[in-house]
Amino acid sequence: MNSDTSSAIVASLEAIVGQANVITDQTEREFFSSDVYSAGAICACVVRPGSKEELSRCVKTATDAGYAVIARGGGMSYTSGYTPTRTQTVIFDMQRMNRILDVNTTDMYVVVEAGVTWKQLYEELKPKGVRTPFFGTLSGIHATVGGAMSQGAMFFGSGQHGSAPESVLGLEVVLADGTLLPTGQAAHKGDGKTGAKPFFRYYGPDLTGLFLADTGALGLKATVSLRLVRTPAEISYGSFAFDEMRPCLDAMTEIAREGVTSECFGFDPVLQSMRMRRESLMKDVKTFANVVTGQTSIAKGIVEGAKMALAGRGFMDDVKFSFHLTCEDRTAAGAEERLNFCRAVVKKFAGREIENTIPKAIRAYPFTPLNNMLGPLGER
Amino acid sequence: MINSDAQLRNDRLVDRLADILGKDAVITDPAERRFYSADVYSEGEHCAAAIKPKDVASLAKAIGAITASGYAVIGRGGGMSYTNGYTPIRADTVTVDIGTMNRILEINESDMYITVEAGVTWKQIYDALKPKGLRLPFFGTFSGIRATVGGGLSQGALFMGTARHGQAADIVLGLDVVLADGTLITTGQGGFKNAKPFYRTYGPDITGLFIHDGGAFGIKTKATLKLMRTPKAIGFASFAFPNIEKASQAMSEVARAGIAEEAYIFDPESTDKNMAGASVIEDLKTLAGVVKGQGSFAKGLIEGAKLVLAGRSFAKEGMFSLHMVAAGRCEAAVEADITTAREVAVKHGGEEMPNSIPKAVRADPFKPLNGVLGPKGDRWAAMNAKVAHSDAMKIIAAGDDLLKPYRDRMKALNIWVSRLFIAIDSHAFSYEPVLHWDDEWLPVHVRTPEPGYLAKFKEPAANPAARTLVHEIRLKLADLFAEYGASSNQIGKTYPYLQALKPDTAKFVTKLKDTLDPQRQLNPGVLGFK
Secondary structure, three states: OOHHHHHHHHHHHHHHHOHHHEEOOHHHHHHHOEOOOOEOOOOOEEEOOOOHHHHHHHHHHHHHOOOEEEEEOOOOOOOOOOOOOOOOEEEEEHHHOOOEEEEEOOOOEEEEEOOOEHHHHHHHHHHHOEEOOOOEOOOOOOOEHHHHHHHOOOOEOHHHHOOHHHHEEEEEEEOOOOOEEEOOHHHEOOOOOOOOOOOOOOOOOOOHHHHOOOOOOOOEEEEEEEEOEEOOOEEEEEEEEEOOHHHHHHHHHHHHHHOOOOEEEEEOHHHHHHHHHOHHHHOHHHHHHHHHHHOOOHHHHHHHHHHHHHHOOHHHOOOOEEEEEEEEEOOHHHHHHHHHHHHHHHHHOOOEEEOOHHHHHHHHOOOOOOHHHOOOOOOO | OOOHHHHHHHHHHHHHHHHHHOHHHEEOOHHHHHHHOEOOOOEOOOOOEEEOOOOHHHHHHHHHHHHHOOOEEEEEOOOOOOOOOOOOOOOOEEEEEHHHOOOEEEEEOOOOEEEEEOOOEHHHHHHHHHHHOEEOOOOEOOOOOOOEHHHHHHHOOOOEOHHHHOOHHHHEEEEEEEOOOOOEEEOOHHHOOOOOOOOOOOOOOOHHHHOOOOOOOOEEEEEEEEOEEOOOEEEEEEEEEOOHHHHHHHHHHHHHHOOOOEEEEEOHHHHHHHHHHOOHHHHHHHHHHHHHHOOOHHHHHHHHHHHHHHOOOOOOOOOEEEEEEEEEOOHHHHHHHHHHHHHHHHHOOOEEEOOHHHHHHHHOOOOOOHHHOOOOOOEEEEOOEEEOHHHHHHHHHHHHHHHHHHHHHHHHOOOEEEEEEEEEOOOEEEEEEEEEEOOOOOHHHHHOOOHHHHOOOOOOOOOHHHHHHHHHHHHHHHHHHHHOOOEOOOOOOOOOHHHHEOHHHHHHHHHHHHHHOOOOOEOOOHHHOO
8 A cells, every 4th residue: 555645545534634633653544444354455545424424524635535435333253354355445434423413202203323232222122112113133242233233133123023123214325425315204305404304214115224234235224213112011932942953944934924023043063162152141140130120010020030040951951952032022921922822833743942041041132242252162 | 209209219118029029018098098097186187108028028028118219107006095105297208007917926934024016905915814824013004905016115105013113114025126127136135046025124225215215216126025923912102282382292101102003183174084984884884894804703893883872963063073093902901001002091081982994994994095085075185294292283384374365275275184194103192184175086086986986976167266276275384394304204396305414414315316217218207206
């Protein structure tokens, strides 16, 4: 790389976001240029915009100067999603754009900057009794809303509401030339001052979807509007074991077709033994406390927590294949009926019910610290 | 055709289309061309020909031939719309009757999707899925006996299942679309090599570009839609409110709580109309449907008897009625949803009334379309604005204000307004004022209703004065909705869509149009593209 041009772009970006928010340090650039899987070409610099306006100006500055631009959210991916293929690249660290801009429980939407993490959003919404339909990945302590939207993330709530893109109402996207493009209803002028509210996605051809699961190929997401749903009042959990893989999968797919779960996920024997060794999930005492607070009533929580502690880790000892699920409903009868449907399916496929520690622990503490960036024995 | 050059060009294209599609599939009869060129609201330029393709390969070839000869091309589904969605603005247009492509291609119960040709009706799908215990999440419009999947996807259709599952756009997994040059593309997972059409979002979503596009970007020939298992338990409730403020607040709260599959409000005029429109015989028909539609036969008989006993005497003067359908996995869950709805209604000054209306709608969702004419053989046309819940009363009041100065002229010309309000998912409130007036009938009004129904009326005389005023009011309403940042379904050539977009987004959409249809031959005028 030509260091003259490099210092020129750094100076131009510093003029927009300040010196503190342009990173040129070699080690840091290496860090930002590699993901969980591998290292890419080392970027020329990293810029940390603090607003959509700064993002827009920085993108224009970089592309005008012939640089490639890549947005990086929490950095939790492993498919070279944001690793550069050329050194003449500016990486946009989105983590400073982490403001929740509008929580509207009357109109049931929330607007966030793309660098907000799923944990941050979940915790902001929880006391208000609402959440987004898809509400995060297991890596949600770091993983950002923008990153998940670029990558087509799924996990929490996906059984009912699909992947991250399906919860979106609209975006503001910075195009390659720096244009800040609104999509969804907020792309309409409305009264001409503030524009229309971002409450609806499908008016005319859908532009929003072009920028979802696009991995940043078509633009850089600045803000995201998401739907809100009221958090279901009741929850039930199930864990089931099978000796063979085929009936385990058959039971899972039949449960999926019925549409009863919020999450349903299976482990093979390898992942299973890893899960059980993993410190982060099974620090029994810590998880106990969370199970207690996560329950709808304290008394119920203590019972559930005690059951988990008693079950310890031994309940998985002779399990080969397993899956775990969470059902939610507005009523206890509904949550129980959903679980009973799952039990009947499992019975039909010769599985057996085991302690539901795993789905319960995951919901009690949905966004655990990411110690599992390395495997249980420190491997990659 | 006016001059001989144009006539020659026309003849040449008609011959070419006959070669591709067969002579029977190319319609040039003037009366038929008029039929294909008028919707439920008004008549456009008469198309040069209509074609009735039987398969996608010949349709793609035909579209290529039409655009190559400089003609415009418009897809028409069931023809049930009223915003000039498919009426031509130029005479050198060929209209494609998609209704002839009406096969259900695959029902995949294992992978939970259905693939249909674009001319399949919502009723056809409903009937095919019902015995399998399956349903579409959003499962059709009131007009679903005739309205097609292709039309619904072009126009942003909504109603059945909408309070929980959204609208047509929300249930699509992928499409086949013929582009302006005759290229056939597949969107969604089915667009990948060796893949089933089971998933929508792998990479940037292309599917959405062709949904609610009014046929401006391409002509849909096939759609794959999500399936769900039909809820085992269902419940109904209706509530009367003294005014629209209270009724709309209650409906918004029902929507936010996520307790309904459908929730809608009739104003006093529509409540009366719904009661007046039904005859005793229709009550009996509905009763039979209710009996069949219930989970158990015994329960059906009880519910049916209740419906007849309730009769139509429950309509109170000046009331707004909120109707809802709850659906769930067990009786207890549905009962809890209905109980919540009752609490919401009571809190907002509502009174429970017999639930005959939502029950009758669900018992027989796709009735014959006698409703293309009003209860007195009158004409009607709806306008639609979707807003955030907190803007519901603002837009309703603004609509009332807009109509005020017209009151005397409307009265003199016997133009009246009814209003319908619908909850869409948890986050949108739809306001739909409907203008009614007496006027001569268009072809669709003669061809659509059951003969017995039509025989009850004498066709009104042409009424250009009323027609002109209705048109003026519609345009004013469309502008008002844009001012309030509202969304509207059935954009057609009625709502100022492109003009209401912020400049950068308008530019972006125009670039897409320039790429997909550089000569502006796909349904010219729709979405505001001239």
